Every structure is written in C-alpha cells, then in structure tokens.
Amino acid sequence: MPMNEEPKWYILHTYSGYEAMVKDSLEKLIENNNLGDYIVDLKIPMEQVIEEKNGKRKVVERKLLPCYVFIKMIYTNQIWYYVTSTRGVTGFCGPQGRPIPMKPDEIRKMKLEAFLLDDINFKVGDTVSIEDGPLKGFLGTVKELNASAQKAKISTTMFGRATDVEVEYSQIEKVDAPLPETTAEEEA
Numbered sequence: 069m070p071m072n073e074e075p076k077w078y079i080l081h082t083y084s085g086y087e088a089m090v091k092d093s094l095e096k097l098i099e100n101n102n103l104g105d106y107i108v109d110l111k112i113p114m115e116q117v118i119e120e121k122n123g124k125r126k127v128v129e130r131k132l133l134p135c136y137v138f139i140k141m142i143y144t145n146q147i148w149y150y151v152t153s154t155r156g157v158t159g160f161c162g163p164q165g166r167p168i169p170m171k172p173d174e175i176r177k178m179k180l181e182a183f184l185l186d187d188i189n190f191k192v193g194d195t196v197s198i199e200d201g202p203l204k205g206f207l208g209t210v211k212e213l214n215a216s217a218q219k220a221k222i223s224t225t226m227f228g229r230a231t232d233v234e235v236e237y238s239q240i241e242k243v244d245a246p247l248p249e250t251t252a253e254e255e256a
Contacts, residue, residue, distance in 0.1 A: 086156030
C-alpha cells in the first residue's frame with residue numbers, strides 16, 4: 069500500500085436497482101483479493117421518510133441518490149480496473165470515467181463520515197428546530213443529550229400528541245423563541 073496516500077471518497081455510478089448488488093460484489097472483491105488497505109469503505113446513502121398506506125403512517129428507508137454508491141479508497145489504476153469491471157458498475161463520476169475525490173463539505177453533507185460536533189449551541193430545555201430528516205420543520209424541546217452518540221431526545225407535537233423522538237445533533241438548531249403553548253381546545 070502506498071503509505072503517502074490517504075483514502076478519499078469517490079462516487080460510483082451503477083445501473084438502476086444494482087446499488088446493493090454492487091456493494092456486496094465489491095465487499096467480496098475486497099475480501100477475496102485482500103484489498104482492505106486500498107478500499108476502506110462503501111456506502112449507499114439512505115434517508116428515512118414517512119409513507120402513508122391505508123391511513124397508517126410509517127417510517128421507511130429510501131435511497132437518497134438512486135444509481136450511486138460511494139467508495140472510500142486509495143486510487144490506483146489496478147483498483148480502478150477492479151472496481152469498474154464489477155458487474156452493475158457503469159463507471160466513476162468524473163471526466164472520461166476517471167474519479168474525482170469528493171470535497172470535505174460534500175462528504176459532510178452526504179453524511180458519509182461521522183463528524184463530532186464539539187460546539188453545540190443548545191442544552192436541555194431549549195427549543196430547537198429539526199432541520200434535516202423525516203421530521204424536518206418540526207419544533208421541539210430538548211429533553212436529553214447523549215454526547216457519546218451525538219444524539220438528542222426531543223419532545224415534539226405530532227398529530228396533536230406530544231411525542232419523544234431521537235435525532236442527531238447535526239439535524240437540529242436552536243430557536244430563540246419558546247414553543248407556543250397549546251390549549252385543550254386546540255388539541256381536541
């Protein structure tokens with residue numbers, strides 16, 4: 069392994085519906101050819117969405133970007149050949165199929181790596197707005213903070229009821245105004 073190179077994130081384009089198969093094939097390729105030092109991580113970004121069927125709502129996972137698999141690797145011509153000859157892969161995203169590494173802000177936005185937030189601006193009892201995920205746009209009150217998991221328990225109102233939800237620190241922002249008080253008439 070070239071010791072002077074650091075693995076970088078790249079984007080692979082696949083046939084529609086082949087994302088999981090490509091990920092599994094690449095994991096077997098890594099294991100069979102002892103490429104763990106070159107190909108470090110594979111991800112298919114997923115998002116949670118609320119779907120309604122037959123009047124019931126449930127949270128399901130959906131591919132954030134269909135037809136794409138993210139791969140963290142050290143680029144060499146041999147690794148490029150292995151990856152692009154995998155069944156279901158159409159090529160890397162980049163000029164003439166040659167990969168271009170992702171920028172740090174793109175990696176953070178796609179949540180490919182966990183970035184620890186040291187400077188959070190909210191505490192227990194604060195009013196926060198959920199800025200990302202299936203509950204985007206909801207307001208709530210912080211009930212608990214879990215610094216090791218980087219998650220917060222938020223009490224929010226859903227369908228007229230107080231509900232506790234767990235969200236990542238990166239998904240919430242402090243709101244200066246307190247939550248409006250709901251009356252018994254509004255809830256009925």
